[in-house]
Amino acid sequence: MHAMQYEITLPADYDMTVVRDRVARIGHLLDDWDGLGLKAYLMRERGAQGSPVNQYAPFYLWNTTEGMNAFLWGAGFQRLGEDFGRPRARQWTGLAYEEGGAAGSGARFAVRRRRPVPEGVPPAEAAQDAVRETGRLAAGDGAVLAAAAVDTSRWEVVHFSLWEHDAPEAEGEVFQVLRLSAPGRDRLPRGRQW
Incomplete structure (x- = not known):
């Protein structure tokens, strides 16, 4: 499993209905993308x-x-770059993935928390902590799923979780989920990734 995210920060007075309309118009294009576990339009x-x-x-x-x-070198990402400027796509190697108790529900909110692996902490210990945190998040009330991944070029762990309600039991930046494309979600490997 690989995690990826890009952020397009827009002006303070930007009409966010433009983003909502864009997702409503073209979000379905990844609904059957080969190799994609899931994309949360945040x-x-x-x-x-x-x-x-x-x-x-x-x-x-x-x-x-x-x-x-195929996505990054293809027309979809190219169009995004033409519309908003080409963003930097962050990538992390998967550490853990778990389905939550609300896995069958629609995801309304997402939480992302990035944190560094402190100098002196053995990488294996940080990875085990990330696995435990993924399980804790997935067990939370209203959790749809939880994942953890690591960027070893920065020694940064990212925790990502989806929630069916607006009071997620997770710390971090909260995003609204506009849409979820999940053609290969059932094939994402559960538990620890090594």
């Missing part, structure tokens, strides 16, 4: 859920690097 609005910015920030969990690369 948005933050300045002043809502504590967000200081307007931002479009989709989050992906990929089953295959071929699927991810």
Whole structure:
């Protein structure tokens, strides 16, 4: 499993219905994308859920690097770059994935928390902590799913979770889920990824 996210921060007075309309118009294009576990079409609005910015920030969990690369080098990502400027796509290697108790429900909110692996902490210990945190998040009331991944170039762990309600039991940045494309969600490997 590979995680990926790009963030497009928009002006404070940007009409976010443009983002909503874009997702409504073209979001279905990834509903059967080969190699994609899931794509959560995420948005933050300045002043809502504590967000200081307007931002479009989709989050992906990929089953295959071929699927991810086909997306990044293909027309969809090219169009995004033409519309908003080419964003930097962050990538993390999967550490853990779990379905939550509300797995059959629609995801309304997402929480992302990035944190560094402190100097002196053995990487294996940080990875085990991430696995435990993924399980804790997935067991939370209203959790749809939870995942953890690591960027070893920065030694940064990202925790990502989806929730069916607006009071998620997770710390981090809260996003509204506009849409979820999940053609390979059932093939995302559960539990620890090594």
